[in-house]
Amino acid sequence: MIDQKKKSLTNIMKLLDIVIVVTSFISAYYLKKYAHADSIPHLSTIPNYYLILTYAIISWYIGLSLTGLYETPLAKGNCRKLFLEIIKSCTLAIVLLSFVFYIFKITDVSRIFIALFFLVATVSLICERLFFYFFRHSTPLRRHLSTKIVIIGIPEQTLSIISTIKKNLDSSQQILGYFQVEKTVPNKIREKHTILGTLDDLDEYLLNTAVDELFFALPLHKVPNCEKHIIFAETLGITVRITPDWELRYLAHTPQLPQLELGLFNRLPVITFRSNPLGKSKFLIKTFLDYSLGLLITLALLPLFFMIGFCIKIFSRGPVFYSQERVGLNGRLFNVHKFRTMVQNADSQLEKLKTLNEADGPAFKIKKDPRIVPYIGSLLRKTSLDELPQLFNVLKGEMSLVGPRPPLPAEVSQYQLWQRRRLSMKPGMTCSWQICPKRNDLPFEEWMKLDLKYIDNWSLLTDINILLLTTKVIIAGHGR
Structure with missing residues (x-):
């Protein structure tokens, strides 16, 4: 019931968001038009604002979804975070x-119109979320709309489950108390929790008290x-939730397994642990x-490709490109392509240079590598143009623009x-x-932690930010 309520609320919010985007678009259009003497009573077709409106609806829906706005709980203390998420989404x-x-x-789209559209849409979405916030947290409404929950199982082995439930309790949920399975309960447990009775008292309590789950x-x-x-609870129309016999609650909260999903695999009910946040849509x-x-x-x-290739040919004999076997997605092997910045027999000299390695872990890096092609090799490495x-x-699907760098099989x-x-x-x-x-x-272990942090917290905004900062790094020439 709780999940259904959340899903229904999310669908309502999505529908209202589309209405707000359309209304904001038209409002911004007329605000811009009425500032001129030649205002007209309908959307212009030069440029085609009807088509632009369609693009705007799609862009806003993607923006609101990718930033996780529909997953942000409307709980107390989250207003500031919610406002920031809306601004990021817009x-x-x-x-x-x-x-x-x-x-x-x-x-030929007016920049003033785009700025007005952004401003009106952002303010309107914030007002909409404020309405939902006060709607859900209104005391009279909470009394009638909150989900009332009764929990069975007070022995000490279930305290961790109860603690997890209470810690993540939504503002629209209320725990009425607990029915104990054992006849006697330690005083320390009794002090922390509201004991409603034993299982013998459960049926009578459900008959005489408003209980949702x-x-x-x-x-x-x-x-x-x-x-x-x-069966008794279902007969009364009360939703029943059951923890599985497996110890999944511990696995689901470890950083290494950030997502647990229930679903179907070829029509077979399965539980899926997803090690990265990229669902099918993302x-x-x-x-x-x-x-x-x-x-x-x-x-x-x-043109830059041809220019770099020409320079490599001038300063060094051999091919322009260098290919090396790397490890890709989940262990797939592929050949990564680079502009050649080293002499032709560079790989055969690696064993002699291993004692000069300045990087910890399995990676190999030295500041003044004698194998680098003079002039052009150092420049390409410093700017990362190689x-x-x-x-x-x-374009072959082996790599992504942003992702963990592809390692060598030996690493x-x-x-x-x-x-x-x-x-x-994907690398x-x-x-x-x-x-x-x-x-x-940077120590090798910190490098690995940065990659895992990126995987666990992936978002489109993160990718865009990394691409922009990479451009800055290329211009500054921080490579080696």
């Missing part, structure tokens, strides 16, 4: 809309006559941006077990590590 939506304008070469906070095999109590959006942006950047930089051919890896063989989870996301041309100050001096 900013992302404007960025997406501007990207659409660029793709379809829509150049009955929660079994322990495996059913520990509850005498559990079928009788479940994965498709990230993939679309990789291909679209990757293609645009590749076409735009083709990585540009990896755009072809992106992966030396990973600790927890470090291998960085392979659970990228740039990552959190590459935009860090003094990135080359």
Whole structure:
């Protein structure tokens, strides 16, 4: 019942958000028009504002969804966080809309109109969330609309479950108390929790008290006559929740397994542990941006490709490009492409230079590598322009624009077990590590933690931010 209420509320909010975006769009249009003498009583078709409105609705829906706005609880103390999320969502939506304008070469849209639209939509969405906030937290409404929960299972082994429930309790939920399975309960437990009685008293309590949900906070095999109590509750129309016999509650709260999902796999009910936050919809959006942006950047930089290739040929004999086997998504092997910055036999000299390695862990880095091609090699490495051919890896689907850097198979063989989870996301041309100050001096373990933090907290805004900061790093020449 609780999940259904949340889902219904989310759907209502999504519908209202679309209405607000449309209303804000039209309001901004007329605010702009009425500032001029030639105002007209309908949307202009030059440019086609009906088409732009469609793009705006899609952009705002994506922006609000990707920033997790619909997952943010409307609980007390979260107003400031919620407002910031709305501003971030609207900013992302404007960025997406501007990207659409660029793709379809829509150049005659008023900047004043776009600014008004952003302002009106942001303020309207904040007002809408405020309404929902006060609606849910109004004392009279809470008394009638809050979900009243009764929990079964007070013995000490269920205290961790009860603690988790109370810690994550939504403002619209109320725990009435607990029915004990054991006849006697220690005083320390009795002091912390409201004891309503034993299982013998449960049926009478459900008959005479307003209860919405009955929660079994322990495996059913520990509850005498559990079928009788479940059937009785269902007969009264009370929702019954049951914790599984497996110890999943502990696994679901570890950082290494951030998401637990219940669903179907080929029509078979399954429980899924997801090691990264990329669901199907987010994965498709990230993939679309990789291909679209990757293609645009590749076409735009083709003259630079030819220029760099020409310089490499001048200063060193051998091929322009260098390919090396790397480890990709979940252990897939592929050849990563780079502009060649070292002499042809550089790999065969690696064994002799291992004693000079300045990086900890399995990675290999030295400041003045004697294998680097004079002049052009150092410049390409400092500006990270030697990585540009990896755009072809992106277009082949082997890499992403942003993601953990692809390691060598020899490096992966030396990973600790927890470090291998960085392979659970497609490798990228740039990552959190590459935009860090003094990135080359960063300990290997910190590098790994940065990658895992990126995976666990992925968002489209994070990718955009990393791409922008990478541009700054390239200009500053912080590479090695």
